[in-house]
Amino acid sequence: xxxxxxxxxxxxxxxxxxxxxxxxxxxxxxxxxxxxxxxxxxxxxxxxxxxxxxxxxxxxxxxxxxxxxxxxxxxxxxxxxxxxxxxxxxxxxxxxxxxxxxxxxxxxxxxxxxxxxxxxxxxxxxxxxxxxxxxxxxxxxxxxxxxxxxxxxxxxxxxxxxxxxxxxxxxxxxxxxxxxxxxxxxxxxxxxxxxxxxxxxxxxxxxxxxxxxxxxxxxxxxxxxxxxxxxxxxxxxxxxxxxxxxxxxxxxxxxxxxxxxxxxxxxxxxxxxxxxxxxxxxxxxxxxxxxxxxxxxxxxxxxxxxxxxxxxxxxxxxxxxxxxxxxxxxxxxxxxxxxxxxxxxxxxxxxxxxxxxxxxxxxxxxxxxxxxxxxxxxxxxxxxxxxxxxxxxxxxxxxxxxxxxxxxxxxxxxxxxxxxxxxxxxxxxxxxxxxxxxxxxxxx
Numbered sequence: 001x002x003x004x005x006x007x008x009x010x011x012x013x014x015x016x017x018x019x020x021x022x023x024x025x026x027x028x029x030x031x032x033x034x035x036x037x038x039x040x041x042x043x044x045x046x047x048x049x050x051x052x053x054x055x056x057x058x059x060x061x062x063x064x065x066x067x068x069x070x071x072x073x074x075x076x077x078x079x080x081x082x083x084x085x086x087x088x089x090x091x092x093x094x095x096x097x098x099x100x101x102x103x104x105x106x107x108x109x110x111x112x113x114x115x116x117x118x119x120x121x122x123x124x125x126x127x128x129x130x131x132x133x134x135x136x137x138x139x140x141x142x143x144x145x146x147x148x149x150x151x152x153x154x155x156x157x158x159x160x161x162x163x164x165x166x167x168x169x170x171x172x173x174x175x176x177x178x179x180x181x182x183x184x185x186x187x188x189x190x191x192x193x194x195x196x197x198x199x200x201x202x203x204x205x206x207x208x209x210x211x212x213x214x215x216x217x218x219x220x221x222x223x224x225x226x227x228x229x230x231x232x233x234x235x236x237x238x239x240x241x242x243x244x245x246x247x248x249x250x251x252x253x254x255x256x257x258x259x260x261x262x263x264x265x266x267x268x269x270x271x272x273x274x275x276x277x278x279x280x281x282x283x284x285x286x287x288x289x290x291x292x293x294x295x296x297x298x299x300x301x302x303x304x305x306x307x308x309x310x311x312x313x314x315x316x317x318x319x320x321x322x323x324x325x326x327x328x329x330x331x332x333x334x335x336x337x338x339x340x341x342x343x344x345x346x347x348x349x350x351x352x353x354x355x356x357x358x359x360x361x362x363x364x365x366x367x368x369x370x371x372x373x374x375x376x377x378x379x380x381x382x383x384x385x386x387x388x389x390x391x392x393x394x395x396x397x398x399x400x401x402x403x404x405x406x407x408x409x410x411x412x413x414x415x416x417x418x419x420x421x422x423x424x425x426x427x428x429x430x431x432x433x434x435x436x437x438x439x440x441x442x443x444x
């Protein structure tokens with residue numbers, strides 16, 4: 001699309017990758033964003049303190065392409081893939097005049113290393129076809145944040161010198177077994193530890209390839225096996241890694257999916273799976289075009305607020321968000337607050353009713369929703385999302401039913417995405433009210 005005031009005003013508020021082209025149609029810059037509209041518009045604002053390099057970039061931009069994704073993490077991985085393929089002119093040197101970062105996993109070594117290198121520093125490891133190379137990554141901060149998250153899922157070592165003693169992260173459970181300790185071992189002990197560490201590095205490589213569902217199945221199988229053999233401590237350790245993996249896989253997709261099929265295909269697949277699983281309880285459920293989620297936020301009952309966020313056809317839809325300042329509840333009671341917010345929302349008959357109501361909470365919050373819906377004579381599907389086990393709590397005439405969505409499926413991504421967004425929106429409104437109160441009190 002040609003870059004005009006009209007097109008800039010109609011960009012979507014969603015994560016993804018943006019691609020700038022010059023008048024000849026040549027790609028000159030590729031970037032990623034959590035909010036495409038906000039990020040792209042930053043380039044075209046007057047007096048925004050742009051660097052000379054960015055000014056030259058903006059003067060060369062003629063058209064814009066967008067590839068929406070389901071998360072900023074997916075956008076980061078897709079950005080790296082596209083930059084590596086196209087090598088755009090203005091991506092050669094990043095904003096801080098440093099070359100982009102690459103990740104190299106040296107699978108050619110018995111005890112592989114994970115290296116972060118810049119283009120001019122790439123060692124001979126890259127030329128070995130057995131090694132895995134990922135990048136370039138424009139943001140070093142974002143990349144290191146990802147690696148920190150991955151380390152909680154698959155332990156690995158960053159020790160540069162291996163001297164026969166375990167590294168610091170071994171004591172935190174983030175490097176196990178430690179290759180620095182392995183080099184000091186002998187015999188079968190060394191052979192077994194080496195195989196275990198190499199297996200970890202192969203799993204880490206699988207995560208960079210987007211194979212989160214595969215690793216989730218592996219962890220679940222190993223966890224059940226450990227439990228059967230009464231190795232409960234090791235099973236608990238695997239369970240924690242699986243929970244971290246679940247948090248990652250709530251958003252992660254293979255970047256090529258967005259190139260070949262687009263985000264619409266991803267959202268459609270997620271909603272179809274969720275609908276099929278919920279139709280067991282709600283046979284008349286025919287569409288999930290509009291899903292609303294509610295969450296509460298307060299500090300010891302003060303500045304209590306509620307949030308309503310909306311997914312429209314699977315996409316976050318900020319234009320439909322609503323925030324509620326709690327009026328009638330003075331005590332610390334999330335359930336009473338949920339009851340008030342739902343009552344106020346459902347009395348707004350001019351707002352489109354949802355195909356599904358999602359409540360951040362378990363049985364108490366679902367019971368509150370039952371009371372509100374019955375008092376207003378409204379019938380629609382609703383459920384709670386219990387954070388601890390990621391279980392759906394569904395009201396039935398005979399009591400409550402719980403539904404645990406498969407961690408390696410796509411349906412769970414819908415409810416987690418909207419729940420996390422509701423929490424973020426409620427917390428941001430709560431903090432805003434606290435800041436106002438602090439400023440007001442400080443003037444007295």
